[in-house]
Amino acid sequence: MEINKNTMCIIAGxxxxxxxxxGTLSAKEVAFPEKEIRFLCGYSPGSVSDLxxxxxxxxxxxxxxxxxVVVNMPGAGATIAANELxxxxxxxYTIITLTTGYFAYTxxxxxxxxxxxxxKPLLGYxxxxxxxxxxxxxxYSKIQDLxxxxxxxxxxxxxxxxxxxxxxxxxxxxxxxxxxxxxVDLPFKGSADNAHGVIGGHATVGVDxxxxxxxHIKAGALKALMAFLDQRHKDIPDVPTSKELGYGDxxxxxxxxxxxxHKDTPPDRAKKLHDVLKKVIEDPEFMKTCxxxxxxxxxxxxxxxxENISMLEKTNMPILKELKLLVK
Amino acid sequence: MExxxxxxxxxxxxxxxxxxxxxxxGVFLGTLLGVLPGIGPLAGIALLLPLTYGITxxxxxxxxxxxxxxxxxxxxxxxxxxxxPGEVSSIVTCLDGHQMAKQGRAGPALGIAxxxxxxxxxxSVIGLMLxxxxxxxxTIKFGPPEFFSVMVLGIVMxxxxxxGSTTKGLVMATVGFMxxxxxxxxxxGRERLTFESTHLLSGIELAPLTIGLFGxxxxxxxxxxxxxxxxVQLKEKIKGYLPTxxxxxxxxxxxxRGTILGFITGTIPGGGAILASFASYAVEKRLSKYPGKFGxxxxxGVAGPESANNSATSGAFIPLLTMGIPSNVIMALLxxxxxxxxxxPGPLFLVEHKDIFWGVVGSMYIGNxxxxxxxxxxIPLWVQxxxxxxxxxxxxxLLLCIVGSYSVNNNILDVxxxxxxxxxxxxxxxxxxxLAPLCLAFVLGPIMESSFRQSLIMSDGSFLIFVTRPISAVxxxxxxxxxxxxxxxxxxxxxxxxx
Numbered sequence: 001m002e003i004n005k006n007t008m009c010i011i012a013g014x015x016x017x018x019x020x021x022x023g024t025l026s027a028k029e030v031a032f033p034e035k036e037i038r039f040l041c042g043y044s045p046g047s048v049s050d051l052x053x054x055x056x057x058x059x060x061x062x063x064x065x066x067x068x069v070v071v072n073m074p075g076a077g078a079t080i081a082a083n084e085l086x087x088x089x090x091x092x093y094t095i096i097t098l099t100t101g102y103f104a105y106t107x108x109x110x111x112x113x114x115x116x117x118x119x120k121p122l123l124g125y126x127x128x129x130x131x132x133x134x135x136x137x138x139x140y141s142k143i144q145d146l147x148x149x150x151x152x153x154x155x156x157x158x159x160x161x162x163x164x165x166x167x168x169x170x171x172x173x174x175x176x177x178x179x180x181x182x183x184v185d186l187p188f189k190g191s192a193d194n195a196h197g198v199i200g201g202h203a204t205v206g207v208d209x210x211x212x213x214x215x216h217i218k219a220g221a222l223k224a225l226m227a228f229l230d231q232r233h234k235d236i237p238d239v240p241t242s243k244e245l246g247y248g249d250x251x252x253x254x255x256x257x258x259x260x261x262h263k264d265t266p267p268d269r270a271k272k273l274h275d276v277l278k279k280v281i282e283d284p285e286f287m288k289t290c291x292x293x294x295x296x297x298x299x300x301x302x303x304x305x306x307e308n309i310s311m312l313e314k315t316n317m318p319i320l321k322e323l324k325l326l327v328k
Numbered sequence: 329m330e331x332x333x334x335x336x337x338x339x340x341x342x343x344x345x346x347x348x349x350x351x352x353x354g355v356f357l358g359t360l361l362g363v364l365p366g367i368g369p370l371a372g373i374a375l376l377l378p379l380t381y382g383i384t385x386x387x388x389x390x391x392x393x394x395x396x397x398x399x400x401x402x403x404x405x406x407x408x409x410x411x412x413p414g415e416v417s418s419i420v421t422c423l424d425g426h427q428m429a430k431q432g433r434a435g436p437a438l439g440i441a442x443x444x445x446x447x448x449x450x451x452s453v454i455g456l457m458l459x460x461x462x463x464x465x466x467t468i469k470f471g472p473p474e475f476f477s478v479m480v481l482g483i484v485m486x487x488x489x490x491x492g493s494t495t496k497g498l499v500m501a502t503v504g505f506m507x508x509x510x511x512x513x514x515x516x517g518r519e520r521l522t523f524e525s526t527h528l529l530s531g532i533e534l535a536p537l538t539i540g541l542f543g544x545x546x547x548x549x550x551x552x553x554x555x556x557x558x559x560v561q562l563k564e565k566i567k568g569y570l571p572t573x574x575x576x577x578x579x580x581x582x583x584x585r586g587t588i589l590g591f592i593t594g595t596i597p598g599g600g601a602i603l604a605s606f607a608s609y610a611v612e613k614r615l616s617k618y619p620g621k622f623g624x625x626x627x628x629g630v631a632g633p634e635s636a637n638n639s640a641t642s643g644a645f646i647p648l649l650t651m652g653i654p655s656n657v658i659m660a661l662l663x664x665x666x667x668x669x670x671x672x673p674g675p676l677f678l679v680e681h682k683d684i685f686w687g688v689v690g691s692m693y694i695g696n697x698x699x700x701x702x703x704x705x706x707i708p709l710w711v712q713x714x715x716x717x718x719x720x721x722x723x724x725x726l727l728l729c730i731v732g733s734y735s736v737n738n739n740i741l742d743v744x745x746x747x748x749x750x751x752x753x754x755x756x757x758x759x760x761x762x763l764a765p766l767c768l769a770f771v772l773g774p775i776m777e778s779s780f781r782q783s784l785i786m787s788d789g790s791f792l793i794f795v796t797r798p799i800s801a802v803x804x805x806x807x808x809x810x811x812x813x814x815x816x817x818x819x820x821x822x823x824x825x826x827x
Contacts (some may be wrong), residue, residue, distance in 0.1 A: 025423065026735050044657060044660070045373075045374045045377075045657070045660070045661045045662040045664065046654065046657065046660030046662075046663060046664040047660070047664075050664065051664045051667065052669065054377065054378070054664075054668065055668070057378065058378065058381050058668075069378075070378070071738060072374060072736055072737075072738070073738050073739065074530070074737060075527075075529065075530035075737060075739070076526050076527075076529035076530050077529075079526050079529070079739070080526060080527070080530070080739065083526065106378055108629070109517070110519070110526070110529060111524050111526075113526045116666060122702050155788065158785060158786055163514070163517070164514070164515070164516065164517025165517045173487070184785060186782060186786065187514055187515050187782070188514075188782070189778070190655050191662075192597075192653055192660055192663075193597065194652060196468070196597060196647075196653045197471065197472075199468055199651070199653070200468045200469060200470065200471050201471075202471030202472060202782075203786070215667075215672040215673070215674045216651075216652060216674060218672070218674070218676070219652070219674040219675040219676050220675070221675060222675070223652065242798050289668070292672075293667060303361075323517070323800065324518070325517050325518070
């Protein structure tokens, strides 16, 4: 039978359509992500959260077909970035790095312009390890000396913090209260200024996460008197923990660094993001980078995050109220 | 002799192909970013950071450092040509630089800015090489009381920047202070003047404010005249493209003074290029035989500040490389970049990573030479830009201002700030108020206030802390002397007028 030109075209066209349909069918399963994913960071470049987010982004290139790009939108304690996430379309192409502290105390200190329940924590990847430190050549070699001095001289100890209403501030308040020491907080603008203030002896001691002060401690410019942890930190094995010294519950008040997505993200995309990020967190290269930063890293699931948030909220709300920083 | 042999090692490292290439890319991009208003080194470094993961730490830091000091070269270009500061540290350059451009002397202005930047850049790297460690030890001693005293000195100098009425200058400074209070107060953690707006929680950003005040207002003022005219009313032909011998004679002092001043200001955490340039302008005006002419196109007003802001960038590296303490946000980012590469700056940096330190120092020498070679031949090209009719140039400037304002924090509300500042700037300029004191007060205000209150926390409320601490006492005495001298100068001139 002779196949004329028209018939050939029709047959070719049909095959073409079948081919396209098949293509889109299978494409739907591997389509996400088709373009880069924005990884919002509500903290300034160079900060602890920013560096950890960049580590994730760098190693994610091993597991994700498209790049994860860190976009800094600092301001209002990360609310500006969080607002951006909530306003963007819930298609899984925007994720954000925050902390459990954001939900536990930051949003209670300001009038947040969006509904916080639209932010869904996906998984956690690092945890704060707060430490109390003093300058390298300080006369206090043990925390007990500091406490004794503080009890005898009320308001003589000035402890530096990277900002009011932050995790380190609240940790400092709780510690000194439990130690029966009347100490005064000296707020600095960020961790770098805080470290500088203590190194120069302008503040007696300081409280902050271990990562920003690790290299100062290693170099001897600062020395850690106490770690607010349940177990000794492997980078500072000689420094006693809050648990050993009898301040049992302080170690669990370290917030987690977490990644959040929009609540309305399609479940299959949310699951893919979760699984890929989990692989990144458990990648040996990521763990090595965190080790170098002095950051405790690891996968943290939803249940642990929720527990952390409610515990931090419960402990810190009364303090915030006392400090008159509570808005709602 | 040891620094010399280390330097030679450093130059050897800096001349390796990868490092050399990174240096070139860094300074080239830096110059470009410096020219664009608003988009500064921070944006560039943050964008380039992920690209540095695959290269060595030395190359990465050479690249990023190049962006930083390269920006200071480019910042003066738009300041001089179209009165729009490319970098916040180039605001002062607008004052005399643009006037020079109007008189057909844009070439010499750009030239002296480039040469001054080169000399300052090179000399300050030598300073970085030789006196890092001693200076670092002094910087550590700077605490809140010392910062406060430095800021007071800055405020006193501020009054000498105003060309016209001192009262108007002080009014502008007050407005600047008031604008700086908006946001969350550092010491109490409470919101001030935010009107429950999330955007204002972090306060008003400096870059959109200055871009609006200077850039947008410049566009608006020029729109008053026919758009067929060129930006610069070239009454005379463009007089040459390079500084004359007379220019050099006048500028050498300011360049050298600016270098030293900028270097010291740069080492102070929180100080930086903007303070350096303002301080240099104030000092030159004070030391000049004709202070009244500042603001009408005096070359010292360009040479000094431009040198100061370049040497401030070298100074800013000292706290970072010797102690691991970043003195501003850009240094913090560089610190992060180093840490990502597994290198930890600090007192042990000079010992453990000698090659990186000297490699960076070596690359700074080479970078400065590259920048001079890049910038000088472009001067005639830039000057021709002045021939472009307003109807093309003004929209382009406006576009760059908008993009620059947005790029600071990826926040569209910053563009709104820019627009409002533009309208305000236009009104203020029509009413003959100067904008430079406003900007300086806006920058100094928060540091001064928080340092003051931190000091009082430290002293349990006693004001004596400012004079019992030696460094603070010295700075305050200096301030008093400066104040007395300027008052007596005023009194003498009034006396002369009367008699």
